[in-house]
Amino acid sequence: MTNGILQIARAAGEAVLATEGVHSLGTGRYAEAATYEGTEKFTGVVVKPDELEIHIVATYPLMRPIPDLAQLIRDRVATESGGRRTLVVVEDLEVADEGL
Amino acid sequence: MRVFNRIVVILLLVGLIALGAYTVVYSFELFGYQLSNLSSALNGFTSGVEGFVSDVEDGNLPALTIAILAAVALLGLILLFMEFKPRRPRRVRMQRGTYVVRDIVKDEVSSAAEETPNVLGSTTTVAAKRRPGAKVKLRADVRRGQDKKAIKSDLRERVQQHLARTGVPLGRLKLKLVESDPRQTKTRVQ
Numbered sequence: 597m598t599n600g601i602l603q604i605a606r607a608a609g610e611a612v613l614a615t616e617g618v619h620s621l622g623t624g625r626y627a628e629a630a631t632y633e634g635t636e637k638f639t640g641v642v643v644k645p646d647e648l649e650i651h652i653v654a655t656y657p658l659m660r661p662i663p664d665l666a667q668l669i670r671d672r673v674a675t676e677s678g679g680r681r682t683l684v685v686v687e688d689l690e691v692a693d694e695g696l
Numbered sequence: 697m698r699v700f701n702r703i704v705v706i707l708l709l710v711g712l713i714a715l716g717a718y719t720v721v722y723s724f725e726l727f728g729y730q731l732s733n734l735s736s737a738l739n740g741f742t743s744g745v746e747g748f749v750s751d752v753e754d755g756n757l758p759a760l761t762i763a764i765l766a767a768v769a770l771l772g773l774i775l776l777f778m779e780f781k782p783r784r785p786r787r788v789r790m791q792r793g794t795y796v797v798r799d800i801v802k803d804e805v806s807s808a809a810e811e812t813p814n815v816l817g818s819t820t821t822v823a824a825k826r827r828p829g830a831k832v833k834l835r836a837d838v839r840r841g842q843d844k845k846a847i848k849s850d851l852r853e854r855v856q857q858h859l860a861r862t863g864v865p866l867g868r869l870k871l872k873l874v875e876s877d878p879r880q881t882k883t884r885v886q
Contacts, residue, residue, distance in 0.1 A: 625797055626786060661863030666794040685787060686796040689803070 604648075605631035605638040607676040612641070612650055615672050617659045622651030622687035629685070648673065648680040656689035700779040785824045790864060798822040801830045801864050808858035809834060812851045814842050816881035829867030830859075837876035844873045 612618055621640025622629060629651040630639040642649035650669060654662065666684035673682055722731050751757050757765075787795040801822045809818035817837040822830050834855065838847055848871055859866050 658862060661861065662796055663791050663794055663863040666790070670793070681793065683793045683795065686794075686800060688797070689800055 601631055601643040602633040602636055602638055604676055604678065605641040605643050608643075608648060608650065608673045609638060609641045611672040611676055612652060612669055615665070615669050617655050617665045618669070619653045619655045619690040619692070622653050622685065624651055625687055644680070646680055647683060648677045649683045649685065651685045651687050653688045653690050654686050655692045657692075658689070662686055700775045703775065782826065785826060788822070788824045788830045788864060789828045791828055796862075796864060798824060798830070800862075801832065801859070804858045804862055804864065805832055805834055805855055808854040809836055809851060812836070812847065812854050814838055814847050815851065816876060816878055825867045827867070829865040831868045831870075832866065833870045833872075835872045835874060837881045838873050839878055840875045842875075848873055 609621055612621065623639050624630070628639065629642050629649065630637045631641055631643045640651050642651075650673065652669070654665060658665070660668075666686075669684050670682045721727060721729050722734050725731065787797055788801055789795055799822075802820045805820045805822070806818055809815050809820070815836045815838060819835045821833045823833075825831055832855070834851070836847070836851060838844065851873075852869060852871060855869060856866060
């Protein structure tokens with residue numbers, strides 16, 4: 597079950613970052629949100645046996661309400677999640693740096 | 697650490713410190729205390745406990761002792777109940793599988809308060825509920841003599857609109873308006 601969890605995390609992370617309204621992946625507020633495999637880790641996505649926990653920093657101002665953004669992320673990572681339940685945690689809002 | 701655990705640990709540590717101090721004092725025969733006297737000191741303690749237990753058995757306890765014991769039992773019951781209560785979540789649950797940290801809700805409420813006319817400053821506290829939604833307490837500073845009812849209604853509406861825009865379900869909103877001197881409020885003077 598643990599085979600390839602880092603690949604799952606990376607693929608999910610890439611899909612999340614390609615979602616409009618996501619500024620970056622979060623690092624975890626109370627504990628580090630990461631997937632570990634061997635000596636490597638991927639921060640922002642936690643792959644559990646039956647759950648995929650995605651931590652994000654959303655772009656401010658919000659393009660859509662947070663639940664809609666979470667649904668969009670869920671749809672994006674559906675192929676990578678391998679049937680796992682997807683949790684989305686919005687850790688922060690970051691002002692969009694367009695035009696800078 | 698929960699309050700129940702904290703009390704237990706504090707009592708345990710106080711007991712250990714007292715025990716350690718007694719051991720040092722009696723081992724090194726400090727302040728005139730000698731190891732040979734320890735048994736008589738312990739006898740005094742055990743006879744005190746025996747006397748108390750026999751008073752309990754005979755029903756000869758003074759009213760104050762009964763009141764103290766009842767209070768201790770009640771405190772224990774309250775602490776036990778608090779221990780069984782599930783912990784309040786750290787993040788605000790929105791809907792199925794979506795969470796947001798409390799600071800985001802706090803910032804949204806604060807910006808709604810800042811946009812409200814006649815509000816000079818605000819302090820917000822946000823708690824996550826076990827069910828979806830946030831519990832918000834907002835204290836807003838206003839000038840003396842302002843129509844508090846109108847400001848409160850406006851403020852409530854703006855907070856609700858802001859949170860609805862972000863999609864955060866509002867569990868409970870507690871508003872408190874405080875008359876303040878504009879020169880002492882942190883945000884601005886209008």
